[in-house]
Amino acid sequence: EAGVAQSPRYKIIEKRQSVAFWCNPISGHATLYWYQQILGQGPKLLIQFQNNGVVDDSQLPKDRFSAERLKGVDSTLKIQPAKLEDSAVYLCASSFGPSPLHFGNGTRLTVT
């Protein structure tokens, strides 16, 4: 089966600019997650979708981050405006219910 697809792989922006990341989950996986992984840390959940509804966004900085999952398939994560501390790898994952999460290879964001 095809894995979780993410794009772009790398992005460099200046602070205060905006950026968007795209994710296509594994076919049939109703649950989609966005995680942030700062260098040397474990992944931290930003938002979880069940189909196109939000289940958990308690750790999403809502003043600058937004995410949507239209039609319950693809998802987009946006940052506007970016700060230096947003430099990280943004990982998308999907699962079929509580089964193991399958991760994409992430987007490495550098904010200068």
Next chain:
Amino acid sequence: EDQVTQSPEALRLQEGESSSLNCSYTVSGLRGLFWYRQDPGKGPEFLFTLYSAGEEKEKERLKATLTKKESFLHITAPKPEDSATYLCAVQPNSGGSNYKLTFGKGTLLTVNP
């Protein structure tokens, strides 16, 4: 709040030298404990899920065990290709459709030939 602590932060082994990685956790009701492997520039790759104390799972040179407070990942006779960061995560039994994982910081394993 769920917490996961992994030790050591880094481990360097010679090829064939067996060892164990530790994952201590606190969670309000455990649905599952997960082990992942992460290679540089890649996303985490699923290894095991453990659901109850006393459970063990094996895959090639890796064996994961679970108690009520911690999990161990035993590596027997490692090879250089086992070099990676190993991540531990807990999934709480919070009900509903909240399946989020809380991760530890990981253990960076280096196996020298």
